[in-house]
Structures are given as C-alpha cells and as structure tokens.
C-alpha cells in the first residue's frame with residue numbers, strides 16, 4: 001500500500017459576503033451568527049480539532065475582525081469573570097482560543113471559494129489539507145471529516161463530501177458524476193458541475209462544505225478562470241483534478257454522507273438549526289420544548 005502524505009492542516013474559508021443573510025451580515029460575518037450561544041464557526045473549528053487537525057487557517061476578509069477576536073483571549077472579560085469566581089463562563093470564554101492553533105490570511109476581494117482556497121497556498125505548502133466551510137455545520141455525532149481523511153489515506157488525491165438532495169434543489173449546489181467503488185460509502189468522482197439546472201444535473205449527489213484536497217489544486221486554481229457568477233470556483237478546479245491520474249493530483253473520491261448537516265448561511269436552515277440545537281440542550285430543552293409545542297398549537 002502507498003503511504004500518502006498525512007493531512008494535518010485545516011483551512012476555513014470565511015470571507016464570503018453572506019448576501020443571503022442581509023441585512024444581519026452587513027457588518028457581522030455570517031460565520032459569527034450564534035447557534036444558540038456559540039458562533040457557527042466555533043463548531044467548525046471544534047470539528048477540525050476533533051478530527052486531529054490542530055493547525056487551522058482562516059481565510060477572512062473585510063468586516064471579519066470579530067472572528068479573530070472570538071478565537072483570541074479576552075483579558076478584560078476574563079478578569080471580571082475571575083473576580084466574580086464564575087468558573088463556568090470563564091472556561092466558555094477561554095475555550096475558543098484553546099481549540100487549535102489558529103492562523104489568518106485575508107482574501108482582499110471575495111472572488112469566490114476557489115480564490116479563497118488559493119489564499120491558503122503559502123500556509124499549506126505542498127501537503128494535503130482539509131477545507132471546512134465556515135457556515136456549514138456537520139453534526140458532531142457524524143464523523144464525516146474523519147472518514148474523509150481515512151479515504152484520502154487509502155486512495156490519495158482529493159476527497160469531497162456528497163449528500164443526496166431533491167432534484168429541485170440541485171441547482172443550488174455543485175453536483176457530481178459518480179461511479180461505485182468497493183466501499184459502500186465511497187464513490188469515484190468522474191465529473192463535477194457547479195449549480196446545474198435540474199434537467200442537466202448528472203445526479204442528485206451535491207457537494208457539501210467539507211473537502212480533503214491535494215496540494216495540486218493550487219496550480220490548477222491559478223489557471224482556473226472565473227466561472228459561474230464571475231467567481232473562481234473550487235468545483236471547477238476539482239473537476240480538473242478528477243480527470244487526472246494519481247501522479248498529477250488526482251483522483252477525486254466522494255464520501256456519501258447520510259448524516260445531519262446544517263447550512264447556517266441560509267435563513268431557513270439557520271432557523272431550523274437554532275431550534276434543533278436548543279431542543280437538544282439539557283439546560284434549555286426543559287423550558288424551550290414545552291414552549292415550542294404550545295407555540296405551534298397556537299399558530300396552527
């Protein structure tokens with residue numbers, strides 16, 4: 001068996017404009033919107049850390065200062081909580097800074113997800129890396145990223161996460177052409193298309209926000225012209241890798257994900273996520289769930 005270079009670093013693109021969530025995202029990054037009492041991006045960093053990826057590079061941009069502040073120490077606040085003896089809140093405030101070693105790079109202009117990934121080139125160097133979208137949450141009970149790293153360790157190349165979506169939603173995603181492999185949850189990706197009309201989609205398997213990427217992507221991205229929406233698309237660069245052999249950064253495999261995923265950059269999905277997370281919280285559910293039931297009765 002070939003020993004592939006191990007994955008140790010994670011890249012979290014968080015420099016998008018978040019137009020679907022305006023006006024909240026005019027001055028606040030969508031990745032900082034709270035899921036109950038924790039910003040979405042903290043769950044993403046927790047996920048990287050729990051998959052053993054303790055070197056995390058955030059790609060940020062204009063109006064994203066609060067992300068850096070969140071993952072930094074907050075001495076004044078800590079002093080106040082310490083003086084009060086509020087150990088619980090103190091540990092909550094300190095936690096984000098202790099999850100991983102965080103690094104930052106700025107994407108001067110939001111020229112697309114592919115361009116955001118290209119901004120990670122210098123930090124990542126010639127090694128494979130995980131990429132986790134900062135507004136896309138995977139339930140911590142579903143170990144998708146760990147499985148993707150395993151698949152990269154077996155097959156090399158790049159690995160994307162695929163989720164089955166209803167036909168009428170395929171135009172919102174990148175969509176894969178797939179072939180079965182000997183492993184039930186792993187497919188070979190032979191082609192990719194970004195946001196196709198429903199009648200042109202090659203399958204119902206949509207790309208979601210987790211990737212394990214071969215460093216050959218950087219050279220491909222440098223030569224990838226702006227695609228759909230005038231943005232440099234990561235999907236287009238992965239499509240190039242999917243057509244290549246293992247010597248040149250291919251192949252691309254997909255892990256078929258059947259777990260729980262929350263797109264917090266979408267208003268409706270955000271609302272569902274907050275309600276689900278609140279209903280699962282021991283400290284909130286005893287009051288929140290009965291209230292929710294009453295409220296639903298009231299409006300039905």
Ligand code: UTP
Nearest residue numbers: 013014015016017018019020110111112116134
């Ligand atoms: P999205 O397409 O969801 O981000 O990109 P967006 O453009 O901010 O969202 P809308 O559609 O306008 O509401 C997926 C991920 O890629 C990042 C985003 O921050 C998000 O985590 N991204 C996107 C960048 O970092 N840079 C970009 O230029 C575009």
